[in-house]
Amino acid sequence: MSKQTRQDQPILRMENVSKVFGGVTALKNVNLDVFEGDVLGIIGPNGSGKTTIVNSITGFITLTSGRIYFRGKDITGKKAHKIADMGVTRTFQVMRPYYSLPAFKNLVIPLFSPRAKRTGGWRGGGTLGDRKTIAIDILEEIGFERDSYIPFKTTSTLPTGYLKRLELARCLALQPEVIICDEIFSGLSMSEIASMVPLIERLQDDGITIVMIEHRLRELFQVANRIMVLNFGEKLVEGVPDEVMADERVKEAYFGSEKMEEVMIYA
Numbered sequence: 001m002s003k004q005t006r007q008d009q010p011i012l013r014m015e016n017v018s019k020v021f022g023g024v025t026a027l028k029n030v031n032l033d034v035f036e037g038d039v040l041g042i043i044g045p046n047g048s049g050k051t052t053i054v055n056s057i058t059g060f061i062t063l064t065s066g067r068i069y070f071r072g073k074d075i076t077g078k079k080a081h082k083i084a085d086m087g088v089t090r091t092f093q094v095m096r097p098y099y100s101l102p103a104f105k106n107l108v109i110p111l112f113s114p115r116a117k118r119t120g121g122w123r124g125g126g127t128l129g130d131r132k133t134i135a136i137d138i139l140e141e142i143g144f145e146r147d148s149y150i151p152f153k154t155t156s157t158l159p160t161g162y163l164k165r166l167e168l169a170r171c172l173a174l175q176p177e178v179i180i181c182d183e184i185f186s187g188l189s190m191s192e193i194a195s196m197v198p199l200i201e202r203l204q205d206d207g208i209t210i211v212m213i214e215h216r217l218r219e220l221f222q223v224a225n226r227i228m229v230l231n232f233g234e235k236l237v238e239g240v241p242d243e244v245m246a247d248e249r250v251k252e253a254y255f256g257s258e259k260m261e262e263v264m265i266y267a
């Protein structure tokens with residue numbers, strides 16, 4: 001994939017970010033630039049610090065040291081809702097919808113946020129007068145069938161595929177500049193994953209910068225223009241997918257003795 005992205009000022013920058021939990025160093029001096037229009041993939045073994053990166057950028061944890069910048073502005077230590085209000089949104093690896101509400105009502109809540117009010121919500125659709133219609137528009141955009149009962153079903157009764165889409169929809173309701181997806185493909189069937197890949201591409205076409213934490217390498221490498229590999233909380237390699245796949249350090253650290261082709265199919 002050779003998508004051109006802006007390389008002047010990063011939209012997100014992590015500068016020497018470290019995070020220690022008790023005795024565990026989850027991140028160690030991580031530097032990362034994300035450019036506008038990027039689909040940046042972050043991969044690494046379990047426990048390598050991927051979710052901690054998401055939590056660091058989005059204000060869900062306090063850094064031990066280092067700084068985070070959004071469009072050049074220092075957002076280190078800002079509260080999660082302030083960072084979301086700036087347009088930096090995230091999905092949760094363990095989904096966090098309002099289970100007792102109908103699916104569409106999960107979006108009515110972010111559609112009442114200050115950012116949604118300022119931007120007019122998804123695609124700046126106007127006055128936000130009819131949040132229910134906008135909520136259903138967003139759900140349709142991310143793959144809920146519009147004229148079915150699914151948007152109205154109680155969230156707790158929805159299959160995982162819909163819950164994952166709902167996580168993305170909650171980001172979209174904020175008219176985001178950045179979406180950070182924490183393992184959005186995990187728990188999905190092959191066909192559900194295949195149907196989400198074009199969705200990610202569409203969001204990128206809409207100008208949204210995307211960071212994807214992912215174990216499903218084959219699909220990730222289809223959409224990502226850049227990959228960072230984490231290992232024990234440190235950046236091991238960063239580059240275009242082909243470079244990263246060919247890197248001996250990555251093969252050793254991340255894939256052990258397995259052949260890359262096998263990992264690409266079964267990961």
Ligand SMILES: Nc1ncnc2c1ncn2[C@@H]1O[C@H](COP(=O)(O)OP(=O)(O)O)[C@@H](O)[C@H]1O
Pocket residue numbers: 021022024025026044045046047048049050051052053
């Ligand atoms: N809230 C926490 N308290 C203590 N240790 C944590 C916490 N969150 C993460 N860790 C530890 O930090 C390391 C990185 O975790 P995480 O970022 O969740 O990894 P990944 O998402 O790559 O699987 C792990 O060793 C994990 O046990």
Ligand SMILES: [Mg+2]
Pocket residue numbers: 050051052093
């Ligand atoms: Mg994780």
